[in-house]
Amino acid sequence: MSSETILSITDLIKHFPVKKSRDRKKSVVKAVDGISFDLRAGETLGLVGESGCGKTTAGRTILKLTEPTSGKIVFEGQDITKFKHHKMTSIRAQMQIIFQDPYSALNPRQTIGKIISAPFEIQKVEPAGGVKNAVQTLMERVGLNPEHYNRYPHEFSGGQRQRIGIARAVALKPRFIVADEPVSALDVSIQAQVINLLDDLQREDGISILFIAHDLSVVQHISDRVAVMYLGKVMEIGPTADLYQQSHHPYTKALLSAVPQPDPRSEKSRERIILSGDLPSPINPPSGCVFNTRCWKVQDKCRTEVPQLVQLGATQVACHFPE
Amino acid sequence: MTELLRISDLHVAFPTDDGLVRAVDGVSLSVSQGETVAIVGESGSGKTVTSLSVMGLHKKGSAQMSGSISIAHDGGFLDVISAGEEEIRSMRGRSVAMIFQDPMSALHPYYKIGDQLAEAYLVHNPGKKKEAISRAIEMLDLVGISEPAQRAKEFPHQFSGGMRQRVMIAMALMNSPKMLIADEPTTALDVTVQAQILTLLASLQKEFNMGILLITHDLGVVAQVSEKVNVMYAGRIVEQGGVDDIFYNPMHPYNLGLLKSVPRISATGSERLKAIPGQPPSLISLPAGCAFAPRCEYIKFTDGNACATLMPELAGTSASHTSRCHIDESKRQASFAQAMKEVR
Amino acid sequence: MYRFIGRRFFFAVLTILAVSAVVFAIFSVLPFDPAALTCGQRCTPQIIEGNRIKLGFDKPIYEQYWLFLSGIFVGRTYGSGQAAFSCPAPAFGYSFNENACVTEMIKESLPVTLNLAIGALVLWLFIGISLGVLAAKFKNRWPDTTGSVFVLLGTSLPTFVTGLALLIWISIKWKIVPMSLDGYVSVLDSPGRWFMYFILPWITLAIAYAALYTRFTRAAVLDTLGEDYIRTARAKGVKERTVLFKHTLRAVLAPIITLAGLDFAGLIGGAIITETIFNLPGLARLTLRSVYEFDLPVVLATTILAAVVVIVMNLIVDMLYAVLDPRVRM
Numbered sequence: 001m002s003s004e005t006i007l008s009i010t011d012l013i014k015h016f017p018v019k020k021s022r023d024r025k026k027s028v029v030k031a032v033d034g035i036s037f038d039l040r041a042g043e044t045l046g047l048v049g050e051s052g053c054g055k056t057t058a059g060r061t062i063l064k065l066t067e068p069t070s071g072k073i074v075f076e077g078q079d080i081t082k083f084k085h086h087k088m089t090s091i092r093a094q095m096q097i098i099f100q101d102p103y104s105a106l107n108p109r110q111t112i113g114k115i116i117s118a119p120f121e122i123q124k125v126e127p128a129g130g131v132k133n134a135v136q137t138l139m140e141r142v143g144l145n146p147e148h149y150n151r152y153p154h155e156f157s158g159g160q161r162q163r164i165g166i167a168r169a170v171a172l173k174p175r176f177i178v179a180d181e182p183v184s185a186l187d188v189s190i191q192a193q194v195i196n197l198l199d200d201l202q203r204e205d206g207i208s209i210l211f212i213a214h215d216l217s218v219v220q221h222i223s224d225r226v227a228v229m230y231l232g233k234v235m236e237i238g239p240t241a242d243l244y245q246q247s248h249h250p251y252t253k254a255l256l257s258a259v260p261q262p263d264p265r266s267e268k269s270r271e272r273i274i275l276s277g278d279l280p281s282p283i284n285p286p287s288g289c290v291f292n293t294r295c296w297k298v299q300d301k302c303r304t305e306v307p308q309l310v311q312l313g314a315t316q317v318a319c320h321f322p323e
Numbered sequence: 324m325t326e327l328l329r330i331s332d333l334h335v336a337f338p339t340d341d342g343l344v345r346a347v348d349g350v351s352l353s354v355s356q357g358e359t360v361a362i363v364g365e366s367g368s369g370k371t372v373t374s375l376s377v378m379g380l381h382k383k384g385s386a387q388m389s390g391s392i393s394i395a396h397d398g399g400f401l402d403v404i405s406a407g408e409e410e411i412r413s414m415r416g417r418s419v420a421m422i423f424q425d426p427m428s429a430l431h432p433y434y435k436i437g438d439q440l441a442e443a444y445l446v447h448n449p450g451k452k453k454e455a456i457s458r459a460i461e462m463l464d465l466v467g468i469s470e471p472a473q474r475a476k477e478f479p480h481q482f483s484g485g486m487r488q489r490v491m492i493a494m495a496l497m498n499s500p501k502m503l504i505a506d507e508p509t510t511a512l513d514v515t516v517q518a519q520i521l522t523l524l525a526s527l528q529k530e531f532n533m534g535i536l537l538i539t540h541d542l543g544v545v546a547q548v549s550e551k552v553n554v555m556y557a558g559r560i561v562e563q564g565g566v567d568d569i570f571y572n573p574m575h576p577y578n579l580g581l582l583k584s585v586p587r588i589s590a591t592g593s594e595r596l597k598a599i600p601g602q603p604p605s606l607i608s609l610p611a612g613c614a615f616a617p618r619c620e621y622i623k624f625t626d627g628n629a630c631a632t633l634m635p636e637l638a639g640t641s642a643s644h645t646s647r648c649h650i651d652e653s654k655r656q657a658s659f660a661q662a663m664k665e666v667r
Numbered sequence: 668m669y670r671f672i673g674r675r676f677f678f679a680v681l682t683i684l685a686v687s688a689v690v691f692a693i694f695s696v697l698p699f700d701p702a703a704l705t706c707g708q709r710c711t712p713q714i715i716e717g718n719r720i721k722l723g724f725d726k727p728i729y730e731q732y733w734l735f736l737s738g739i740f741v742g743r744t745y746g747s748g749q750a751a752f753s754c755p756a757p758a759f760g761y762s763f764n765e766n767a768c769v770t771e772m773i774k775e776s777l778p779v780t781l782n783l784a785i786g787a788l789v790l791w792l793f794i795g796i797s798l799g800v801l802a803a804k805f806k807n808r809w810p811d812t813t814g815s816v817f818v819l820l821g822t823s824l825p826t827f828v829t830g831l832a833l834l835i836w837i838s839i840k841w842k843i844v845p846m847s848l849d850g851y852v853s854v855l856d857s858p859g860r861w862f863m864y865f866i867l868p869w870i871t872l873a874i875a876y877a878a879l880y881t882r883f884t885r886a887a888v889l890d891t892l893g894e895d896y897i898r899t900a901r902a903k904g905v906k907e908r909t910v911l912f913k914h915t916l917r918a919v920l921a922p923i924i925t926l927a928g929l930d931f932a933g934l935i936g937g938a939i940i941t942e943t944i945f946n947l948p949g950l951a952r953l954t955l956r957s958v959y960e961f962d963l964p965v966v967l968a969t970t971i972l973a974a975v976v977v978i979v980m981n982l983i984v985d986m987l988y989a990v991l992d993p994r995v996r997m
Contacts, residue, residue: 050513050514050515050516051513157602160602187365187366187540187603188365188540188542188584188585189365189580189581189584189598189599190365190598191584192584192586192598193598193599193600195586195598196596196598199595214513214514215586216514216588217543217586217588218586220586220589221586221594221596244588255514255515256588257518258514258515258517258518259514259543259588260518260541260543260544260546260547261543261587261588262543262546262570262582262587263546264546264547264566264567264570265567267543267546267547272518272522274515274518274519274522275518275519276519278483278484278485278486278516279483279513
């Protein structure tokens with residue numbers, strides 16, 4: 001991993017307008033509400049949070065699959081925030097995505113060969129040795145039998161389909177991949193295979209990965225740094241080891257304590273922080289710190305003042321009363 | 324402890340155009356009052372089919388079942404496989420209740436929460452409408468839904484995912500069943516909400532001394548709440564034992580493989596995961612011998628021929644911890660102990 | 668809720684205005700002289716010019732439209748002095764071909780069509796939903812197979828075949844139902860004769876539609892039976908009959924009602940074949956005749972009426988849907 005910054009996100013905001021018919025007032029879903037981070041070459045940043053925290057929207061906005069409301073996305077020194085479709089096309093070769101659901105992300109009417117070779121076609125790249133040869137090499141790299149070149153997606157299991165998605169994503173040797181919950185739909189034994197595969201590919205090609213997931217155990221295993229999101233904002237961000245051992249944000253602490261571990265003795269003895277209530281609506285998030293409605297350390301200040309990310313020890317924390 | 328459920332040599336198969344799908348193949352287990360028994364396995368392992376068999380919920384004519392499933396019911400025992408439809412119906416929701424994976428789709432979108440709860444009581448106590456409604460409100464209160472009388476008049480879409488699972492639990496409790504089947508009760512929920520629901524289930528179990536049959540793929544959830552564990556693979560229980568046995572002293576290579584491949588939050592940081600190579604077999608063309616043999620790295624310690632041709636029986640050094648494996652006990656102990664060191 | 672209905676109603680009125688304006692505009696650019704169409708064989712330029720002034724065809728198009736609109740609310744008087752004649756509100760124009768106010772003509776034919784459509788609707792909903800539920804419940808068994816034969820016949824046989832067949836066998840050959848020669852009678856005047864008058868047309872229409880509804884209901888019921896909440900109901904110990912007729916049917920009802928509302932709207936002025944075969948003086952027959960005879964005021968009125976019915980039925984369906992499905996926010 002080098003120190004070269006490949007992606008720089010500054011104050012990224014994505015609001016979706018919603019029309020409520022009752023009062024006909026226009027309101028917005030604040031899916032992503034001002035997040036900033038850098039990603040270095042060859043680094044994996046884990047983006048964790050519960051459903052509705054905006055992690056998936058963040059990933060898609062960064063890839064410009066949806067237009068950001070405001071903020072700045074700098075990729076390899078280029079400000080791509082305002083790039084229109086045709087200008088993005090050449091950059092797309094460098095930025096790829098792997099989807100969560102291996103069942104719906106592949107066109108059922110196309111052969112595997114066709115699916116994996118699509119990036120070559122779109123970018124009009126003629127790999128040395130021909131497309132078929134390149135695709136079969138890719139298939140071999142991701143652990144698929146190259147002879148299955150002419151098969152269709154339904155002939156493969158979930159884990160194999162995710163391998164197909166990965167092969168497609170790495171075909172053009174991108175510098176950056178957004179992996180959106182790539183293993184959530186897979187069984188444990190298969191999940192480990194796919195995580196290891198991503199790990200290997202990253203090491204060999206020096207790809208930077210934004211790894212979006214809700215499973216903190218998986219994120220720990222693959223990430224160099226981790227960012228914890230809640231209601232469109234980053235609560236805490238820092239190197240994985242530090243964040244997991246010495247987290248400072250109450251939400252990070254609660255999240256970590258809620259994950260049950262395959263270890264019955266410690267499970268039955270350890271203290272657990274049980275958050276009360278549910279995630280508030282992102283249409284009308286709490287004022288001040290968005291976590292204040294569920295936080296056990298809440299003070300008046302938390303209800304009025306938005307905490308900024310500040311360095312605390314090894315991690316950056318957005319909390320008025322960090323642990 | 325009173326036994327509430329005993330499954331003996333259960334076989335469930337579904338005829339399809341491609342052939343006979345052997346979803347459950349010789350499962351035996353029991354659940355007693357006050358204990359939580361987990362069935363853990365990956366998709367297609369047969370864990371959900373087993374739980375649906377207990378409730379007699381397979382589509383009429385679609386499943387071929389044999390063996391016996393006997394449920395403590397009305398002071399005696401009811402065999403679900405041989406019982407008539409009306410007998411099974413009188414058992415459902417009254418002696419054994421069930422909650423499901425996806426609370427979003429498990430409640431009828433068009434009926435009010437209170438009415439759906441009341442119905443669970445009314446089907447077994449016809450005519451007692453008033454009692455049913457007051458009991459519904461009482462149960463909603465019990466599972467931690469504030470202003471229960473008010474919320475009983477709302478529809479499912481007005482509840483969040485976690486709240487809906489609470490509603491499902493309240494519905495399951497309407498007839499004070501002795502036993503609860505929880506089929507992936509927290510899989511669709513976020514971790515912080517999962518923690519709430521698991522805590523709630525544990526406290527309710529204590530309060531009512533219920534037996535719980537927990538179906539899950541999540542080893543963490545199993546470790547947190549269960550006393551006995553059944554590990555299923557390709558329709559069979561491959562290892563059966565107390566929760567500590569299963570997690571600290573695995574006997575079956577598949578169980579060991581699971582423990583090695585599951586990512587853990589650890590102080591030591593991220594190590595490479597040890598994946599189980601290969602894929603689970605198709606349930607239509609199961610191998611003659613051990614279904615795990617093609618993926619097993621310990622086959623070298625056995626007579627490989629036996630693994631390929633002979634289905635191992637559930638056996639072990641004690642009756643409380645058994646597994647289906649041909650591996651020689653002394654070789655297993657040495658090599659598994661070594662492997663378990665890497666897990667920690 | 669009321670705000671929602673109010674807003675929808677407002678938009679419905681706007682749509683109707685727009686439709687009427689468009690229809691009016693189309694008719695005014697047709698390459699016919701509307702005044703010339705008002706008199707028959709023995710026509711003189713004087714009569715044509717007289718009629719032109721009487722009916723207001725001499726005025727600019729927007730003024731004609733305004734006269735048409737205001738006529739709906741205050742009635743309309745044509746000509747002046749001794750020869751003047753008037754149509755009371757709501758006036759939709761005057762037909763020279765029939766020498767009658769269009770409103771009067773619609774007043775005579777609309778009840779016939781409404782009786783036909785409502786009766787057929789009730790019949791086809793009853794048959795379609797029952798057969799659909801039966802077919803779903805006994806999937807791949809004999810009720811399902813029989814049902815699919817019915818669906819095949821009902822959808823493939825055109826109404827003129829079923830209608831004629833019914834007429835020939837039931838009325839002419841077996842004389843079970845008398846031929847309806849004495850014209851339309853209201854249900855209030857003579858329920859028996861009313862029933863005999865409409866039963867064959869009802870059956871004719873119902874067969875075609877019931878087949879579609881059987882297929883639709885069967886698919887919807889089978890879909891719903893696979894839903895998680897149906898499994899929940901069974902797990903509660905709910906009787907299979909209740910699962911089917913309460914939990915399942917309740918979920919299937921909303922889409923069926925939507926479909927039925929729109930099909931019903933289509934029958935108002937659309938049941939041409941059935942009305943013709945059974946000699947029913949309904950709206951479709953009226954429209955058909957006026958089209959043949961270039962009786963433009965009648966065509967204009969019936970076209971607008973058909974549009975109004977579709978818009979109103981849409982409104983009703985939306986409101987019913989909101990009542991049936993609590994997830995639809997209003």
